[in-house]
Amino acid sequence: MKKIKEQGLIKEEDWKSAEDLSIAFMIAAYAQTIYLEATRDNRVTLAKWFHQNQKQLPAEERKALAKMVNVLSDTNGGLVFDQIISLLPLLEDGLLIDKTNPLPKRAQEFNMEYEAHCRFYKPNTNKISELIRNE
Numbered sequence: 001m002k003k004i005k006e007q008g009l010i011k012e013e014d015w016k017s018a019e020d021l022s023i024a025f026m027i028a029a030y031a032q033t034i035y036l037e038a039t040r041d042n043r044v045t046l047a048k049w050f051h052q053n054q055k056q057l058p059a060e061e062r063k064a065l066a067k068m069v070n071v072l073s074d075t076n077g078g079l080v081f082d083q084i085i086s087l088l089p090l091l092e093d094g095l096l097i098d099k100t101n102p103l104p105k106r107a108q109e110f111n112m113e114y115e116a117h118c119r120f121y122k123p124n125t126n127k128i129s130e131l132i133r134n135e
Helices: 002-007 012-038 040-056 059-072 074-085 088-092 103-120 125-131
Strands: none
Touching: 012 040, 012 074, 012 088, 012 103, 040 059, 040 074
16 A cells, blocks of 8 residues: 555556455455354354253363353354354355355355456546545
């Protein structure tokens, strides 16, 4: 951003760097989100199992597992996880993702579709240059 401010305009390589960063971020975010969605049932199952069987576990293991179950519970991490998962329609908007594919294939498909979408979209840099924050 400092470089753009100093040169007073957005050059082609600046846009390319922003594109690359956006693509890397979205690819990571999408993969994490679909795996988070897929593990929702496992989190609930783990919590139920722990509450039914905790008395049978040694104290150290019970304490460690209780911490993990607490972090992953719907009252803690679960709410955050659900908010992240709710972003999936926005991430997939306009992309042709086959949701019946296994997760690795689905993530790979998103990677290709999203990158193609970003590389194809070229905004008018004259219009967005006014949006750059100047201190």
